[in-house]
Amino acid sequence: MGDDDWTPQTQAAQALGWTDAETGAVVKPLHPSTTYLRDADNLYRRGRQYARADNPGFDQPQALLAALEQGAEALIFSSGMAAATSCFLALRPGDHVVIPEVMYWSLRAWLKSYAQEWGLVVDSVDMSNLDAVRAILQPGRTKLVWIETPSNPLWHITDIAAVAELAHGAGARVAVDSTCATPVLTRPLILGADIVMHSATKYLNGHSDVIAGALVVRESDDYWQRICSLRVRLGSVLGPFEAYLLTRGMRTLFVRVQVACANAMKIALAMQENPHVAEVLYPGLAHRPDHELAARQMQGGFGGMLSIRIKGGERAAIRAAAAVKLWKRATSLGGVESLIEHRGSVEGAESPCPMDLLRLSVGIEAAEDLIADLEQALKGG
Numbered sequence: 001m002g003d004d005d006w007t008p009q010t011q012a013a014q015a016l017g018w019t020d021a022e023t024g025a026v027v028k029p030l031h032p033s034t035t036y037l038r039d040a041d042n043l044y045r046r047g048r049q050y051a052r053a054d055n056p057g058f059d060q061p062q063a064l065l066a067a068l069e070q071g072a073e074a075l076i077f078s079s080g081m082a083a084a085t086s087c088f089l090a091l092r093p094g095d096h097v098v099i100p101e102v103m104y105w106s107l108r109a110w111l112k113s114y115a116q117e118w119g120l121v122v123d124s125v126d127m128s129n130l131d132a133v134r135a136i137l138q139p140g141r142t143k144l145v146w147i148e149t150p151s152n153p154l155w156h157i158t159d160i161a162a163v164a165e166l167a168h169g170a171g172a173r174v175a176v177d178s179t180c181a182t183p184v185l186t187r188p189l190i191l192g193a194d195i196v197m198h199s200a201t202k203y204l205n206g207h208s209d210v211i212a213g214a215l216v217v218r219e220s221d222d223y224w225q226r227i228c229s230l231r232v233r234l235g236s237v238l239g240p241f242e243a244y245l246l247t248r249g250m251r252t253l254f255v256r257v258q259v260a261c262a263n264a265m266k267i268a269l270a271m272q273e274n275p276h277v278a279e280v281l282y283p284g285l286a287h288r289p290d291h292e293l294a295a296r297q298m299q300g301g302f303g304g305m306l307s308i309r310i311k312g313g314e315r316a317a318i319r320a321a322a323a324v325k326l327w328k329r330a331t332s333l334g335g336v337e338s339l340i341e342h343r344g345s346v347e348g349a350e351s352p353c354p355m356d357l358l359r360l361s362v363g364i365e366a367a368e369d370l371i372a373d374l375e376q377a378l379k380g381g
């Protein structure tokens, strides 16, 4: 099947080179069946019983993702939230978890409500302040430290290796939401993390037409087995067609991410010069506080996500978003088309997101078209 000597870009382009042995098709077939034949002697020798547990269409994207992240095993889920919440649901009531102050807002909201009500003890911390991380860890009681890097929507970078060392010293695992970095730019497991999470809805699929999630583990252990079992018990599985689309999307991951990164850098530089922009939040800019760490931890680019803060505050920001013609005014990120969003309207009062902020998910269009559209919108349309 896949060749371990291939570079990650080649592994992705060929989805590990898998073909269909029966027909010779270079694309694996879809399996819509929800159930599988039992052998006459009552065993399931072919290994599959029921599609809430598994589908043959999961094998290729899971193997590819495990290869790209250099993990032992991967699992795909029905959404990024299903993947992320499984990491917490596999813990036990009374366990302590540490999360970042800046992170995907919907996961934070779930952790601060349902997860706490269910018995997890949840503390947030500034993940860039290692002394604060050290101080908040409770050796023996802290079971999971959650990192998101670059983090939504301010694009702070967390030092994965440094946080992993602290967390492991306290007996905790480290999980990284690497949705915005993608395995093209960062491989958290090599840096010491235990689990990587992706909203595969974003860059992995890349075409804004699938909701999916994924986890990759460095080493399969009891905790991972609990996560695997949760997927079956909760039924948070992807449909076969979505798994097929995800596999297809991942084949172009590298070229899409490379173009998005190059575009984002050009846009960040242009926005820095724009008289209507107060601040550009992008770790690729040399003067940003996270730049040095980002340059060390991210290879080949700084991601396709950036935010701009608009002079004139919330109303001016919403007005500028209303005036774009090429950018699509929509939530989400990581697709081939560029999206713009007044993020404060989404995240609400608990969020650290300033109300003058527009979040930009940069796609693969020509950078000059994207810049020209932003410039005319910022000028007043």
Ligand code: PLP
Binding pocket: 079, 080, 081, 082, 084, 104, 107, 148, 152, 177, 179, 180, 198, 199, 200, 201, 211, 212, 213, 332, 333
């Ligand atoms: N993590 C990040 C960084 C996200 O941006 C999102 C979705 O926007 C999620 C997790 C949740 O993923 P999903 O929408 O696939 O459930």
